[in-house]
Amino acid sequence: MDDTVIVTKRILDDRLNQMVFNEIPGAYLVGGFVRDAFLSRISGDRDFAVKGEPDEIAYKIRGYIGGTVVKLKDGSTVRIALKDGTTLDFSRYDGEISDDLLRRDFTINAIAFSVETGLYDPVGGIADLKTGCIRMTREENLRDDPVRLIRAYRFVGEIDGHIDDNTREVIRRHKGLLRQSAPERITLEFFKLLQSKACVRALREAFEDNLGSEIIPIKNNKLDDIMQKLIEVTRKLKEAPEEFKEDLDAEVSQGLTLKGLVLLDILLEESGMENTQLRLSKKLKTRITQLKNRQKGILSSRDASDEALYDCFEGLGDSILEVILIEGREDLYAKAKRYLTISGNPVLDGEDIAEITGVEEGPAVGRLLYEVKKAQFAGKISDSKDAADYLKRFCGKKGA
Numbered sequence: 001m002d003d004t005v006i007v008t009k010r011i012l013d014d015r016l017n018q019m020v021f022n023e024i025p026g027a028y029l030v031g032g033f034v035r036d037a038f039l040s041r042i043s044g045d046r047d048f049a050v051k052g053e054p055d056e057i058a059y060k061i062r063g064y065i066g067g068t069v070v071k072l073k074d075g076s077t078v079r080i081a082l083k084d085g086t087t088l089d090f091s092r093y094d095g096e097i098s099d100d101l102l103r104r105d106f107t108i109n110a111i112a113f114s115v116e117t118g119l120y121d122p123v124g125g126i127a128d129l130k131t132g133c134i135r136m137t138r139e140e141n142l143r144d145d146p147v148r149l150i151r152a153y154r155f156v157g158e159i160d161g162h163i164d165d166n167t168r169e170v171i172r173r174h175k176g177l178l179r180q181s182a183p184e185r186i187t188l189e190f191f192k193l194l195q196s197k198a199c200v201r202a203l204r205e206a207f208e209d210n211l212g213s214e215i216i217p218i219k220n221n222k223l224d225d226i227m228q229k230l231i232e233v234t235r236k237l238k239e240a241p242e243e244f245k246e247d248l249d250a251e252v253s254q255g256l257t258l259k260g261l262v263l264l265d266i267l268l269e270e271s272g273m274e275n276t277q278l279r280l281s282k283k284l285k286t287r288i289t290q291l292k293n294r295q296k297g298i299l300s301s302r303d304a305s306d307e308a309l310y311d312c313f314e315g316l317g318d319s320i321l322e323v324i325l326i327e328g329r330e331d332l333y334a335k336a337k338r339y340l341t342i343s344g345n346p347v348l349d350g351e352d353i354a355e356i357t358g359v360e361e362g363p364a365v366g367r368l369l370y371e372v373k374k375a376q377f378a379g380k381i382s383d384s385k386d387a388a389d390y391l392k393r394f395c396g397k398k399g400a
Contacts, residue, residue: 003038004119004126010037011113016046016088019064021115026051028097028112028120035108038129039159047089049100049112054078054090061088098122105148106155106167107135132161139170146177150189150215153206157196168209175211183279187254190215190278194260200230203267215277222270229266229326236325237262244333247321253283262322265291290319291326299327306335306378313339314370339377346373347387356388357395368394 011017011029020027028049036043050057058069058078067082072089080088093100097120101110107125114120128135134155142148149171152163163171178186193202204227206212218226237248237259248259256264265288273280273288280288298304298312313320313336320336348356350365353372359365371394372387381387 003130007034007037008113008118012115016065016086020046020048020061020088023060023064024048024050024052024057026114026116028093028100028114030097030101030112031104031109034111034113034119035125035129038111038126044084044086045089046087047091049093049097050090051092054092057090058088061090102137103141104137105141105145105151107133107137108155108159110137129159132159134161134163134167136167136170142167142170143174143177145181146174147181147185147189149175149178149211150186150193150206153202153211154189154193154196156205157193157199157202160198160201163205171211172209175209175214178211178214178277183277186215187278187280191254191256191260191264194263195257199263200227200234203227203230203263216267217271217275218267219270226266226270230263232328233262233266233325236328236330240325240330241333244321244330252287253281256284258321261287262325264288265322265326286317287319287322290316291323294319294323294327299323299329299332307374309335310339310374310377314343335377342373342376347376347381347384348372348391352384352387353391356391 011034012021017029017033020029029046030049031047033043033046048057054076055069055071055078058080062069062080065080065082065088067080067088070079070081071077072079077089077091079090082088097112097114101112101120101122104110107123107128109125110121110123111125112120119126123137124135127133134152136142136152142152152167152171155161156163193199193206196202203212204223207218207223207227212218237245240248248262249257251257252261261284264284268276268288269292272292273285294312294316298308304312309332316323320339321333324330324332324336346369348369350361350369353359353365353368354361357365357368359368368391372381372391375381375390376387381390
């Protein structure tokens with residue numbers, strides 16, 4: 001069956017697309033959903049180019065599907081956001097749909113579909129999708145919105161493709177414009193790049209073209225070592241136990257998964273967080289700082305006691321999993337999970353300890369709770385009775 005026939009079926013089989021096409025004659029579905037249909041991927045985002053007023057159309061469609069209507073910052077796009085994360089964006093186009101498509105970033109995102117015309121591809125996006133080519137529609141589209149420069153490498157990572165030579169030269173020429181863009185937008189696009197399937201190659205190309213160093217300043221003499229570490233860690237991620245992979249896919253903050261954070265940690269080892277163009281949440285800053293301050297000696301030792309490991313893990317906090325990956329200590333995964341379980345659910349809490357020992361609640365109880373959790377981690381106690389006996393012995397020794 002011809003690809004265009006398959007893609008047309010995928011578009012029309014979608015319930016939300018059907019709703020818009022039925023209610024808004026002449027509407028065009030454009031951008032990511034069409035691109036992903038060619039790549040056999042399911043997209044949660046739908047962009048429609050319409051002739052009418054976007055806000056009126058959005059409220060009309062919301063009457064059928066629910067959701068929240070939001071006017072985006074660009075001022076010309078109105079979004080319906082559904083509870084499951086699905087979004088439908090409506091923007092108005094004047095003149096011909098080809099004019100709208102020529103304002104888009106890359107040819108693979110400049111393919112449109114309407115019930116009346118079928119697939120419409122004025123700039124060769126379908127052919128570029130087949131060869132994995134990331135090609136700009138026009139130079140001014142990248143120059144006027146420099147965040148699109150990062151997006152080129154993100155698509156390299158997502159479709160395991162390549163940037164055509166002319167587009168790559170334009171990116172090199174305009175890379176300095178990225179500093180004019182909002183850090184929040186740079187961060188969002190860069191995080192998507194980090195989570196793409198061919199991210200290491202995409203990152204290398206971005207830094208070779210000097211765009212990457214506009215975001216995270218890495219010296220040329222350090223780049224090869226960092227890229228080699230990224231390759232090694234990415235291999236370890238693929239070989240990780242299945243239960244570990246579930247943790248890797250979990251979001252940490254700002255849409256960044258644990259896998260993406262591991263790669264970000266490596267990129268920031270030399271430069272630190274302060275000199276980047278990234279706008280990081282407090283949670284991410286804490287995680288990255290914990291990793292930077294890790295006790296490498298203990299983690300590199302195969303003979304470290306459980307007590308020493310517990311002290312090390314306590315210093316790492318939530319950063320344990322990415323640290324053991326970066327340090328090549330996947331053998332500690334089970335112990336790391338055990339630490340996280342005990343840390344959140346010890347056999348005794350502060351009130352129990354105060355009652356058993358007669359110590360008033362405060363820092364002293366906190367220190368005793370720490371000792372109980374460490375003993376539980378080391379296997380010296382398994383239940384509340386063991387813990388009570390352990391505390392009495394521990395406090396007796398301290399008193400002596």
